[in-house]
Amino acid sequence: MVTLMPVKFFVDKVTDDLYILRVDDAEVAYFEALWEIAEGVTYNAYLLVGDDGCILFDSWKARYADQLAETIRRVIDPRDITHIVIHHMEQDHSGALPEILRIADFRPEVLAHPMACQMLGSFYRVNAKVRPVHDEEELNVVGRRLRFIYAPWLHWPETITTYYADHGVLLSGDVFGGFSSPDKIFDDDEEVVEKYLPHVRKYFASVIGTYRQHVNKAVQKMAGLDIRVIAPAHGLVWRKDPRRVVNYYDALANGSQERGKVTIICASMYGECLHAARIVMNELKKRGANVKIYEFTDTSRPSISDLLGDVFNSEAIVVAAPTYESDVFPIARWIIEIVQKKIPSSKSVLVISSYGWGEQAGKKLAEMLRAAGHDIKDLLLFRGRPDSETEEKLREAANKLLSDG
Ligand SMILES: Cc1cc2nc3c(=O)[nH]c(=O)nc-3n(C[C@H](O)[C@H](O)[C@H](O)COP(=O)(O)O)c2cc1C
The missing domain is CATH 3.60.15.10 (Ribonuclease Z/Hydroxyacylglutathione hydrolase-like)
Structure with a gap:
């Protein structure tokens, strides 16, 4: 029927x-x-x-x-x-x-x-x-x-x-x-x-x-x-x-931003980048930030157009994605290519990336966003799951991300 x-x-x-x-x-x-x-x-x-x-x-x-x-x-x-x-x-x-x-x-x-x-x-x-x-x-x-x-x-x-x-x-x-x-x-x-x-x-x-x-x-x-x-x-x-x-x-x-708004774009195959992104999210929330998180995982595939709407007027963005076949994880690469074109520059950015044997993804993501005129505040790379020292660095990076940080 x-x-x-x-x-x-x-x-x-x-x-x-x-x-x-x-x-x-x-x-x-x-x-x-x-x-x-x-x-x-x-x-x-x-x-x-x-x-x-x-x-x-x-x-x-x-x-x-x-x-x-x-x-x-x-x-x-x-x-x-x-x-x-x-x-x-x-x-x-x-x-x-x-x-x-x-x-x-x-x-x-x-x-x-x-x-x-x-x-x-x-x-x-x-x-x-x-x-x-x-x-x-x-x-x-x-x-x-x-x-x-x-x-x-x-x-x-x-x-x-x-x-x-x-x-x-x-x-x-x-x-x-x-x-x-x-x-x-x-x-x-x-x-x-x-x-x-x-x-x-x-x-x-x-x-x-x-x-x-x-x-x-x-x-x-x-x-x-x-x-x-x-x-x-x-x-x-x-x-x-x-x-x-x-x-x-x-x-x-004119690229007007909502102060204290942060959008987190997280792509994660087995939860390593997601674990790190959530540490950053919790730290930002403690500071009273308005945090939106978009999680591309094996169980969720959020709306990219909703994501763009949120990124557009965010003061800061966090990008978390792993290395995949010596490159940026494909969904994250595609999203960041769109962000490069459609989103006004000058946002504070934190890039987080997990890898198995090569750090390419995080470095490339940071390059792409820098080339689009954004301000890379931190780039945190770690093999597999972040250890306690890296977790501490993630919290510190979250605290430096916003203008009142
Ligand atoms: C299909 C596939 C391809 C991968 N390719 C690479 C690679 O080229 N270089 C690398 O360092 N790690 C590679 N990895 C390992 C992941 O980057 C690593 O397991 C990472 O911790 C995954 O983080 P995530 O759970 O947040 O996705 C690959 C993993 C998978 C499943």
Whole structure:
């Protein structure tokens, strides 16, 4: 028997003429086939009903094309769509476009970055009418004032945003988005926002992290706009306090850290590195540190995207992993390669490594993290299980790790 998950989709008014069309993807387990998201994700498209036509901004994943068509029909006849704006070609937002173009009789003109205009044909083999827009171009479309603002690398090179000037709405695409399917559409409820923000950090770390400097540039570029609503392509719509998500993103991009937060990344085949990592953890906890530990062992395989979310704003990280075939234990190597790219530098680091006959892993891990701009406070290497002298060194290293140490 095949059990189909019920699909939740919503329509709500953002302004008197702009609708959010949101689907909650509860089927996705790994965003981009990579990032574990037990909390799910939403795809937000928007529909602007103008004087002499309608504009669809983005769409949903291809899997939900029929539901998007049905949702659009709740508001308008799809043949009334005169324009489609593509902010970002990634298939979680563009996948349903062929179906929408089909039910709109291929009449809509597609407005997008020149690169996205080219990609559309190659991604979907459709012959749509395309009109490339340039950075800061202002257009009057269906009687509404739109300004297209490029946001390169947020999250691909072809990414744009739209400022809907009549109502001060920034349709921001991926930027200012987050994981999870919040209980509400808007940021009106503080409890919902508090619960949501860690999913924003996790999304930022795993999806935007590599391009974080472009967030600062985008925020500067948008500083002069009177933004009253931020309408991203994932997660909550910010109408109560749009500055809050802008400041949150800006702070993450600047590498702001939570003082006293330490994330321990521990990979351990037979428990030797784990034994050492737990000594460090207990010592840090005694000092009142906020410690998160991720244990990759023969019985547990935690979420790497949760780990990235925690590492992102940690003051310090502890990496514990053994030597494996004269190299770093593979899972640890992979995680640290991701950390090198996606995580802001200048964290205090303690590297711990157990080995049987060669010390390569610990030394390589320290080199990798130093090369990424982190501050290696200590490197502790030991054969097999740490002896009492090494245990004492582990406690000392834990006490030196934080800024008040
Ligand atoms: C498959 C495998 C490969 C290993 N390769 C090496 C190696 O190349 N060099 C080395 O010094 N030790 C090697 N070891 C030994 C481990 O590094 C050592 O047992 C260590 O104490 C394991 O720590 P852990 O329990 O935290 O994983 C290997 C162990 C295994 C199981």
